[in-house]
Amino acid sequence: MMGYIAIIAARFRALLQYRAAALGGLFTQTFFGLVRIMILRAFYAAATVAAPMSLPRVVSYVWLGQATLLLIPWRTDEDVAEQIRTGNVVYELTRPLDLYGVWFARSLAWRTAPVFLRMLPMFVVAMVIVPLVAPGWELAPPASAAAFVMWVACFAGAVLISAALTALMNVTLMWTLTGDGVPMLVATCATMFGGLVIPLPLFPEWAKPVLYALPFAGMLDLPSRVFSGDIAATSAPWVLAHQLAWTLVLVALGRWLLSRGVRRLVVQGG
Amino acid sequence: MQIVVQDLAKTFRIAERAPGMFGAVRGLVRRRHRDVAALAGVSFSLAPGELVGYIGPNGAGKSTTIKVLAGILIPDGGRVEVDGRVPWRHRIEHVRRIGVVFGQRTQLWWDLPVIESLEMLRHIYKVPPDRFRTQRDELIELLALADFLDKPVRQLSLGQRMRADLAASLVHAPSILFLDEPTIGLDAVSKLAVRAFVKRLNRERGVTVILTTHDMDDIEALCERVIVIGDGTILSDGTLADLRKRVTRERWLTIDVADGSADTVADADASVIRRDGERVCLAFDPEIVSPAALIQRVTSRHAVRDLFVENPPIETVIARLYQR
Numbered sequence: 288m289m290g291y292i293a294i295i296a297a298r299f300r301a302l303l304q305y306r307a308a309a310l311g312g313l314f315t316q317t318f319f320g321l322v323r324i325m326i327l328r329a330f331y332a333a334a335t336v337a338a339p340m341s342l343p344r345v346v347s348y349v350w351l352g353q354a355t356l357l358l359i360p361w362r363t364d365e366d367v368a369e370q371i372r373t374g375n376v377v378y379e380l381t382r383p384l385d386l387y388g389v390w391f392a393r394s395l396a397w398r399t400a401p402v403f404l405r406m407l408p409m410f411v412v413a414m415v416i417v418p419l420v421a422p423g424w425e426l427a428p429p430a431s432a433a434a435f436v437m438w439v440a441c442f443a444g445a446v447l448i449s450a451a452l453t454a455l456m457n458v459t460l461m462w463t464l465t466g467d468g469v470p471m472l473v474a475t476c477a478t479m480f481g482g483l484v485i486p487l488p489l490f491p492e493w494a495k496p497v498l499y500a501l502p503f504a505g506m507l508d509l510p511s512r513v514f515s516g517d518i519a520a521t522s523a524p525w526v527l528a529h530q531l532a533w534t535l536v537l538v539a540l541g542r543w544l545l546s547r548g549v550r551r552l553v554v555q556g557g
Numbered sequence: 558m559q560i561v562v563q564d565l566a567k568t569f570r571i572a573e574r575a576p577g578m579f580g581a582v583r584g585l586v587r588r589r590h591r592d593v594a595a596l597a598g599v600s601f602s603l604a605p606g607e608l609v610g611y612i613g614p615n616g617a618g619k620s621t622t623i624k625v626l627a628g629i630l631i632p633d634g635g636r637v638e639v640d641g642r643v644p645w646r647h648r649i650e651h652v653r654r655i656g657v658v659f660g661q662r663t664q665l666w667w668d669l670p671v672i673e674s675l676e677m678l679r680h681i682y683k684v685p686p687d688r689f690r691t692q693r694d695e696l697i698e699l700l701a702l703a704d705f706l707d708k709p710v711r712q713l714s715l716g717q718r719m720r721a722d723l724a725a726s727l728v729h730a731p732s733i734l735f736l737d738e739p740t741i742g743l744d745a746v747s748k749l750a751v752r753a754f755v756k757r758l759n760r761e762r763g764v765t766v767i768l769t770t771h772d773m774d775d776i777e778a779l780c781e782r783v784i785v786i787g788d789g790t791i792l793s794d795g796t797l798a799d800l801r802k803r804v805t806r807e808r809w810l811t812i813d814v815a816d817g818s819a820d821t822v823a824d825a826d827a828s829v830i831r832r833d834g835e836r837v838c839l840a841f842d843p844e845i846v847s848p849a850a851l852i853q854r855v856t857s858r859h860a861v862r863d864l865f866v867e868n869p870p871i872e873t874v875i876a877r878l879y880q881r
Contacts, residue, residue, distance in 0.1 A: 293677045378629070381655075382681055553645065
């Protein structure tokens with residue numbers, strides 16, 4: 288166990304070094320946050336029926352989505368991809384570690400360090416600076432202390448789903464040559480079904496049960512709505528259950544696929 | 558016996574396609590496969606504390622053997638036991654007790670300082686803190702790592718990296734060490750440092766070492782016993798002197814002439830193997846003509862600017878071994 292924790296810690300420290308990327312991310316994510324809010328505000332102003340989610344909550348939803356944007360597994364792990372491309376991945380097997388555990392540990396660090404780097408300043412911008420300049424465009428504080436606590440738990444759940452999905456994407460690299468296809472597919476699904484284009488509560492009623500059930504909802508949508516109170520703190524355990532269930536499924540799938548990949552590797556060579 | 562290898566066999570399947578457009582299209586429908594035997598019945602065994610050189614030309618099966626012994630490749634046939642364990646079947650317990658260095662690649666973390674890589678390995682191998690400290694300090698001293706301990710691995714020179722890799726493979730004090738081309742690409746000073754270290758490790762701690770290399774000097778400096786592999790089978794297993802004696806007693810004398818008479822350099826007791834401008838290479842048998850006598854005869858007939866005597870390179874020795 289200590290080995291995996293050491294891998295997470297080292298990777299986390301290494302990822303914290305990317306300050307310029309974090310700063311750039313802060314600017315672009317703030318900008319796109321403002322654009323998304325502008326569009327949604329226009330829709331709300333022109334709406335003829337009552338929206339399923341109030342405007343302040345939609346605005347908060349957008350900000351939380353922007354702040355935790357890097358929870359979405361946009362890409363596969365560069366180092367792992369390189370290892371698989373060159374065949375060096377077999378040499379990982381000379382360590383007394385479980386390969387899936389190593390990849391999952393790396394993914395955990397990758398899904399937290401960059402998010403923390405961007406999330407905290409984003410919160411300051413969206414909660415403190417934006418209301419001074421443009422009232423009504425800001426991220427509202429959490430609905431209650433309980434909502435905040437549950438949001439923290441759901442954020443952790445989102446990290447788990449995301450890390451499990453990243454690890455699974457890494458495993459698929461063992462079969463694809465260039466490795467661009469699967470990340471593109473996942474990124475597109477996550478953008479559409481994760482609430483980054485249209486917040487999931489604004490989808491038609493018939494689509495919602497499916498969208499809420501998918502793992503993509505567990506990364507940005509559900510935690511954001513726990514924060515704003517759209518999902519009551521008392522219902523948040525269901526969100527956690529959804530996240531843990533998907534994590535287990537994705538981990539099981541990743542492990543199974545990896546064991547097949549490794550078998551091929553150790554039979555056929557690097 | 559600490560390491561037992563018996564009738565080890567491994568065949569790789571390689572996809573082939575016929576050349577040209579037609580072949581490419583046909584390859585979409587039906588792939589042709591060719592079986593390549595990397596190992597075809599390799600047997601040897603090692604006692605604890607042995608230092609063995611494992612040599613052979615590229616593609617002979619050296620790395621395949623090392624990979625099987627390291628537990629990262631499953632053979633098709635044969636029996637392998639290391640410390641009573643089958644490497645690929647008990648991979649995690651097995652790799653906990655061995656050290657592996659692959660000269661062509663690093664096992665350190667690219668973006669971490671060397672010292673942090675060692676710390677990581679302490680956690681991964683669960684080395685108790687006090688044992689780790691003494692082990693680490695000793696390795697830092699013996700391998701002279703102190704100057705670049707805080708540098709990330711990507712900034713190290715190849716010689717530094719190899720020393721760091723050696724240290725990394727020994728953090729958990731394994732009793733067996735596999736070195737796959739540990740001196741490849743190193744400068745002379747680094748090569749000597751690596752050799753001295755490996756020798757010391759073997760002598761003082763009794764670590765069993767299997768070393769693959771293309772550098773005959775590595776073998777000469779380190780190994781009592783040499784196993785030669787070619788085309789997946791063992792061609793020779795014994796001391797280095799035995800190997801040379803069995804294959805060839807030949808030495809090479811290389812001469813640079815200064816007076817443009819390179820074309821006429823010849824001797825009754827030696828054969829010319831190469832003429833290249835001013836340079837002539839003569840092969841001779843030291844039991845027929847002593848190096849001193851041959852040099853004297855040649856220098857008396859030609860103006861020689863430079864000369865040196867060497868053993869035929871390993872590839873040549875092994876190539877001869879093949880031809881028999």
